[in-house]
Amino acid sequence: MAGFRDREKRHFPLTSIQAVVDLFSDQLEKGDDVDLALLSIVLGWIENTLTVNRSLPSNADDSKTIAPIFPVVQADTIEALYAKFTALVKSSVDLSKFEKGYATRELVKKVSDVIWGSLTRSSYKDKAHLQSLYSFLNGNKLDCFGVAFAVVAACQVLGFQDVRLALSEDHAWVVFGKEGVETAEVTWHGKGNEDKRGQPITDAVADKAWLYLNGQPVICTRQMEVAAIVSSINPAITPTIDSVEMGSLQQELLWMLYNKGHLARYPMAVGNLGDLEEISPLPDHPPPIKFFQEAIDVAIKHYNNQHVYPYTYLGGFLYRKKRYKEAIHSWAEAASVIKGYNYTREDEEIYKEFLEIASDFIPNIVRNCTKEEHSADLLQDPAVYADLLRFYDGICEWEEGSSTPVLHVGWAQYFTFSLQRFDPQVRFLLDIHAENDEEDDEEEAEKEKEDGQSVKEVPENMSSRRSSLTEKEVTGQRTRHSRKKSQADIR
Numbered sequence: 001m002a003g004f005r006d007r008e009k010r011h012f013p014l015t016s017i018q019a020v021v022d023l024f025s026d027q028l029e030k031g032d033d034v035d036l037a038l039l040s041i042v043l044g045w046i047e048n049t050l051t052v053n054r055s056l057p058s059n060a061d062d063s064k065t066i067a068p069i070f071p072v073v074q075a076d077t078i079e080a081l082y083a084k085f086t087a088l089v090k091s092s093v094d095l096s097k098f099e100k101g102y103a104t105r106e107l108v109k110k111v112s113d114v115i116w117g118s119l120t121r122s123s124y125k126d127k128a129h130l131q132s133l134y135s136f137l138n139g140n141k142l143d144c145f146g147v148a149f150a151v152v153a154a155c156q157v158l159g160f161q162d163v164r165l166a167l168s169e170d171h172a173w174v175v176f177g178k179e180g181v182e183t184a185e186v187t188w189h190g191k192g193n194e195d196k197r198g199q200p201i202t203d204a205v206a207d208k209a210w211l212y213l214n215g216q217p218v219i220c221t222r223q224m225e226v227a228a229i230v231s232s233i234n235p236a237i238t239p240t241i242d243s244v245e246m247g248s249l250q251q252e253l254l255w256m257l258y259n260k261g262h263l264a265r266y267p268m269a270v271g272n273l274g275d276l277e278e279i280s281p282l283p284d285h286p287p288p289i290k291f292f293q294e295a296i297d298v299a300i301k302h303y304n305n306q307h308v309y310p311y312t313y314l315g316g317f318l319y320r321k322k323r324y325k326e327a328i329h330s331w332a333e334a335a336s337v338i339k340g341y342n343y344t345r346e347d348e349e350i351y352k353e354f355l356e357i358a359s360d361f362i363p364n365i366v367r368n369c370t371k372e373e374h375s376a377d378l379l380q381d382p383a384v385y386a387d388l389l390r391f392y393d394g395i396c397e398w399e400e401g402s403s404t405p406v407l408h409v410g411w412a413q414y415f416t417f418s419l420q421r422f423d424p425q426v427r428f429l430l431d432i433h434a435e436n437d438e439e440d441d442e443e444e445a446e447k448e449k450e451d452g453q454s455v456k457e458v459p460e461n462m463s464s465r466r467s468s469l470t471e472k473e474v475t476g477q478r479t480r481h482s483r484k485k486s487q488a489d490i491r
């Protein structure tokens with residue numbers, strides 16, 4: 001059962017990273033009864049202590065690094081916050097109005113309203129460290145992930161074990177009901193979009209929509225909900241300085257969850273662990289690339305290969321390691337996933353991902369590859385040229401059939417800049433294929449004429465849209481600051 005009882009209390013005071021890992025490990029053994037509110041409050045309190053308003057100690061002698069400090073977590077601090085959360089939830093929802101057993105849409109909406117109604121009005125949405133129940137209880141602030149998680153934790157407090165967190169690569173909602181197939185929006189998404197709280201995510205909404213992963217979101221078990229709050233840890237003290245203690249806590253917790261098999265259907269969490277292993281490899285741990293490849297395997301095996309981030313995690317890693325040919329191959333794979341989607345205005349995050357690859361990473365590669373031994377012949381390699389064409393073609397296909405244009409003239413400049421750098425010999429190989437194809441086409445045209453079939457029409461909307469972007473829009477998109485690939489993404 002839930003609650004701050006002896007089983008929980010005996011871990012306190014928490015005086016080290018290992019003590020926190022032990023608390024989480026013991027909680028995970030409770031199965032569905034793992035106490036989401038308790039764990040989120042503990043993580044939020046530690047993160048707040050280690051990253052928010054952490055003025056460097058006056059005695060900090062910059063010739064030595066500051067000795068790591070782990071803040072002691074006292075039982076009564078956590079217990080008071082926990083009691084505040086359970087009291088708020090239980091006093092705001094009159095359970096007599098709801099059937100015992102499975103949650104209903106009305107119940108889920110009511111709980112979402114209680115969380116929503118407690119938030120401050122001030123616009124803070126894209127700040128850091130607003131993902132935990134500590135932030136909710138101590139500052140009445142939550143980001144969009146935090147609201148969805150708080151709804152699930154509140155439903156657990158009310159005894160509705162069927163309400164579970166559903167996660168895409170840039171949004172969160174809940175599933176509930178006897179079969180766990182009912183869905184409901186419980187939070188907002190992005191900027192300037194009306195929230196759709198209480199509404200179901202229908203097939204019409206989810207089909208070919210990246211925001212809902214085309215019906216292939218991560219549906220969390222209780223243990224995966226713990227993995228989600230661990231993934232949402234943000235060790236950043238400033239945009240350029242991370243708390244070493246917070247980063248190691250996140251890495252140890254993810255590693256423990258990984259070893260218990262709780263990341264087996266959670267590609268992004270596996271990718272997060274890969275990132276942390278790259279930053280500080282732990283002894284006897286596999287190399288980072290293994291995690292990125294595993295995330296791809298999980299997405300292929302369990303999510304019909306509809307997730308993009310596993311390929312951009314791997315591409316980013318290979319790029320940092322100057323394994324440029326393999327990086328371009330991963331990005332071509334990412335584009336092959338996104339081409340099956342229709343672009344909408346709510347897909348900003350993945351748009352920025354592809355724009356950074358096309359405008360920054362690939363141009364840097366074609367400029368500098370000759371200086372790297374792995375990639376000295378990159379510009380003579382037809383396989384790389386083919387991957388590059390596949391990358392650009394995937395983005396073009398992504399735009400086709402979409403309500404909103406993806407490409408602007410800047411993209412064409414990035415494409416041509418990169419393609420022109422390749423050796424004519426490589427491009428000549430394409431001519432050979434083209435000639436062969438041409439002969440085939442001529443035969444086909446002859447056949448069509450006999451059959452009287454019409455020739456394929458170019459969709460009219462393709463031409464008109466391109467000119468619609470003003471110079472401002474083009475330069476606006478081009479000056480986007482590259483997003484720091486921190487945990488802020490999940491925030």
Ligand SMILES: FC(F)c1nnc(N2CCN(c3ncnc4sc(CC(F)(F)F)cc34)CC2)s1
Pocket residue numbers: 144145167168169170171172228231232268269272309312313314316353485486487489490491
């Ligand atoms: F493109 C790769 F290089 C990436 N590097 N970091 C990436 N992040 C960092 C972590 N991250 C995540 N990691 C675990 N779980 C989740 S659930 C979610 C969507 C939302 F926040 F719930 F709305 C995001 C996310 C978002 C994607 S992708």
